[in-house]
Amino acid sequence: MMNRYFVDLHIHIGRTASQRPVKITGAKSLTLSNIVQEATYTKGLQMIGIVDAHVPEILQEIEQHIEKHRWMEHEDGGIITHGVTMLLGSEIEIYDDHCQGPIHVLVFFPTIDTMRKFSDWMASYVKNRSLSSQRIYVSGKHLQEQVKKWGGLFILAHAFTPFKSVYGKGVKKSLTEVFDPSLIDAVELGLSADTTMADQIEELHRYCYVSNSDAHSLKNIAREYQMIAMKEATFAELKKALRHEQERKIMANYGLNPKLGKYYRTTCARCLSRWSGEQCERCGHRQQIVGVYERLQQLRTTSHTAVMRPPYIHQVPLSFIPGIGERTYKKLIERVGTEMYIMHEASEDELAYVAGQNIAKTIIAARNGTLQVHEGGGGKYGKVKSPE
Template sequence: MKFYGDLHVHVARSIKGAPVKIAASKNLTVLNILEKSILKGIDIVGIVDGASPLILEELKEYIQEGILFSLEEGGFRYKNKVTLILGSEIEIGKEEKGSPHLTCYFRDIESISLFSQEISKYIKNINLSSQRVNLTSVQVVEIAEKYSGVVIPAHVFTPFKSYYGSSTDRLKYVFKDFYQYIYGVELGLSADSDMADQIEELQNKTFLSNSDAHSLEKIGREFNVFDIKEANFEEILLAIKREKGREIVKNYGLNPKLGKYHRTFCLDCGYIAKEGPPVKKCLKCGSSNIVLGVKDRIEEIKDYDTKHPLFRPLYVYQIPLEFIPNIGRKTIEKLVNYFGSELYALHHAPYEELEKVIGPSNALNILRGREGELDISAGGGGIYGKVTIT
């Protein structure tokens, strides 16, 4: 069976209002995330602040009240419509260079609670999201393995807080003998499979496309299509490992140009590079005070031009509804009310039905987005790329 899964969503606050992810929209609570996932059309959602004791306490209450139902093979079911997977994104503090983010996923509340207790010894405030841990990547993998967790390098190419972006040229240098336990990597919004498959050491790794949502609206802006028997932790892990016939059969993600760090950005004059990569200084004002783009970084460290392994699934570009000009919140609500989910409207709804709901112009732009016919100017330096209608 096919399930849509977004495994990287932040929780901003506990249900009692205590902060968890400070740099996120305040309405990102566990229950709001689950409800929004249903409206988006996401079947599996992973929260990456699940090791916070504030969230663990809240989840235990939901289980006792019957709001969440524990699944025997890991994860939780909500309203029999969406599966919740528990994860913890942390910042590695003891690498030779940089402070990359690593996400650890766990099958049940007992496992992530034990992980939380142990990892809290090396973190100043375990209640807050993505805190720096006074450990190496290898040490975190060892702790996660102890509690049957799986680790995924997060947004692996972005200029800040990632492995390739700010820490190393090769994951093998960092993870050493534990590299074999890295079954997949998260590409991030500014990269795709074509770009990542220019690095030889990633040829046997599964690619994950997740939203890294800091607001409810961003859930599902990137997601994975899992071909698994049931929506639970063990089946997802099999898919990431590509075992027993389980696998990810499609990655849906932003056109990388829409990502905030796709091309090199000049911090002095604000110019976003348009020239061939790698651009390592501003070609407009000559400044070296730049944020190196993901495309530019990959060009700098790649082994060869794109070579996809046979198992690599199709990467489908999607332009989320909120990126399409003239489609605002009210228009999206109309689409959801009519079609049942945003993702169905975005990818599957026929033109004739779209036209009935939102008119011919907006319907045509959704179809043009599906076909890659909308013009996009690249983002960089923390500024999203932009869709223009011509």
């Protein structure tokens, strides 16, 4: 019998337990212990991917938790904590001779031993393996081969964002310019794209899509995620789910309406107003930040997008809901339940009792996909409009 799991596979470490920086742009509160606490008791996730687990001090922290706090390694891969399974991953930047621009990828390994072996190998090809998202000085295909050597998963990260992604600036037209397509396990859509948009590129039809938060702060964990059918929350079960093997599968992707993403539409690089023509109509600037929507118009190879996919549900995180500040958010979590419960199951009456009728109606409208959205772009998120 399959069970249902909420999963976010892209969470960064901001600081180690000793407060050494890992992800420079990550919040100081984004420590391993805080992530597990937040993911379990506030967000309501059952599986998370830590994408800075290659850092030696982070691996030492995990081993200390196993020794002192009864975490354990599952025989099928993954670290079992108190309520959530942690997968050991790394985000890596590729910029080899075949790239047009830098590309980020995610890799995951089943055990501490395999992650440590990969980290030791990686140390010879990066400048500082104690930091996140380091550029690795090997080819994309060579990296893929090393990941598979140790039984790992290889996922293209935020594949359409303008910066540091395969289709943003990484390739001219095809991922085959840089990668061996047979060694890719999944494609992460990113905040400004959804399933229908991605399926305009025919070479992606063979891959499973994942939706993850790319969290640089605790509050952004699970702003995108997926529901997965597995027997247990383990590395081996996830591997089967990405391949749709033995009834394991992604049941639904929950992601931002792409219009809420920071890079949905093309904008002026200077004033961030909507771009049209050869220069900005507002300020006359001639440089632009190409949006995902426009980039896909350049890349699309088919209008046939009727691939058998799980539903992609346009999710509006609680932090985007008008009227939900820190105080109201805290009340909702304390009195109603986890974010997963609030966003998927709580009744309008439950929500209204704690947060008021207007906010309750907005959450229900977000759940039903009926909220109006103002498009984002140029690094600025879109906005939702209250039903009232």
